[in-house]
Amino acid sequence: MGETESGRDGKRAARVVRGMARRITAFAGAHGGAEANVAYLGQRGARIVLVGQDGAWGDLVAPDSATALAATAEAGITVHEDFAGEFAGRMRTGPYEWRRMAGIQLGGRAGT
Numbered sequence: 001m002g003e004t005e006s007g008r009d010g011k012r013a014a015r016v017v018r019g020m021a022r023r024i025t026a027f028a029g030a031h032g033g034a035e036a037n038v039a040y041l042g043q044r045g046a047r048i049v050l051v052g053q054d055g056a057w058g059d060l061v062a063p064d065s066a067t068a069l070a071a072t073a074e075a076g077i078t079v080h081e082d083f084a085g086e087f088a089g090r091m092r093t094g095p096y097e098w099r100r101m102a103g104i105q106l107g108g109r110a111g112t
Helices: 005-030 065-075 085-089 095-105
Strands: 034-040 046-052 057-062 078-080
Touching (some): 005 057, 005 065, 034 065, 046 065
Antiparallel strands (some): 034 046, 046 057
16 A cells, blocks of 8 residues: 555655754754754744854754754754844854845845
């Protein structure tokens, strides 16, 4: 007998979670540990913002919040409900981010 569609979907979802968890674990390993915040993006999914202990940051987009939370749980990292306080304060931004944010806010070119 063949596999049911829901069985295939479940296996695919598990592979997505494992793959995301590996990427989160790799980021945490490269940056002395990491913590995260999961933000709902609507139909686009959920954004996982990772902040390393050294201030480096990165993000991943999951297909939905459940997948994002499962991946962070599998990676064993703390997930903050809010992007604030000491967690947000640890994030380091460089000249690129400041130029890009200023350009967007001041009507300049967004990609500079």
